[in-house]
Amino acid sequence: DIQMTQSPSSLSASVGDRVTITCRASQSISSYLNWYQQKPGKAPKLLIYAASSLQSGVPSRFSGSGSGTDFTLTISSLQPEDFATYYCQQSYSTPGTFGPGTKVDIK
Amino acid sequence: QVQLQESGPGLVKPSQTLSLTCTVSGGSISSGSYYWSWIRQPAGKGLEWIGRIYTSGSTNYNPSLKSRVTISVDTSKNQFSLKLSSVTAADTAVYYCARDSILTGYPDPYYFDYWGQGTLVTVSS
Numbered sequence: 001d002i003q004m005t006q007s008p009s010s011l012s013a014s015v016g017d018r019v020t021i022t023c024r025a026s027q028s029i030s031s032y033l034n035w036y037q038q039k040p041g042k043a044p045k046l047l048i049y050a051a052s053s054l055q056s057g058v059p060s061r062f063s064g065s066g067s068g069t070d071f072t073l074t075i076s077s078l079q080p081e082d083f084a085t086y087y088c089q090q091s092y093s094t095p096g097t098f099g100p101g102t103k104v105d106i107k
Numbered sequence: 108q109v110q111l112q113e114s115g116p117g118l119v120k121p122s123q124t125l126s127l128t129c130t131v132s133g134g135s136i137s138s139g140s141y142y143w144s145w146i147r148q149p150a151g152k153g154l155e156w157i158g159r160i161y162t163s164g165s166t167n168y169n170p171s172l173k174s175r176v177t178i179s180v181d182t183s184k185n186q187f188s189l190k191l192s193s194v195t196a197a198d199t200a201v202y203y204c205a206r207d208s209i210l211t212g213y214p215d216p217y218y219f220d221y222w223g224q225g226t227l228v229t230v231s232s
Binding site: 099 | 153156167170205215216217218222225
């Protein structure tokens, strides 16, 4: 299985901050990388697919970049509704594996 | 708007079989551009993909669970189902069903774009 790691595991930030989350794959996955946002008690929500494509309806303050083994999710200006846990997921090979998550909370 | 809804028992005894159904509304499960997956999440932990099915009946399973998992589809009811046998406390989790979409130009499922709300299944005697 391809192992996914994320850093940091958690971070505290303020509204308006620029936030960057990193995801690393244990082998090259090209651009087969997706990002999800999960709020407590809710299902994950797709934010970014194919490393950098913004899912329909997702605010443009979210962006993704990277290819190969290293990827980033950036929130350009953190909003109150963005406090959540973020997961990366690779779909390069089966089983598709998720990162352990990055929890973003209020500073 | 596509919606998915999980249903099934919230409590299963150890060694028994967990059975869940996902009902899809707002679109046909028989559309050729989608697979249909099950994903689970133990409390306070990360996400684990269990397996997927295509409307043809073709399946893929996570090797870590393959010996215990069966996923099936009923296109007449626009539903797909999960059976997980010989459950233990380690199978206690929120179980999600999700649509596994194919990206144009790529042959295989790429991302989960619609999810059910999730259903908690507890394994306990």
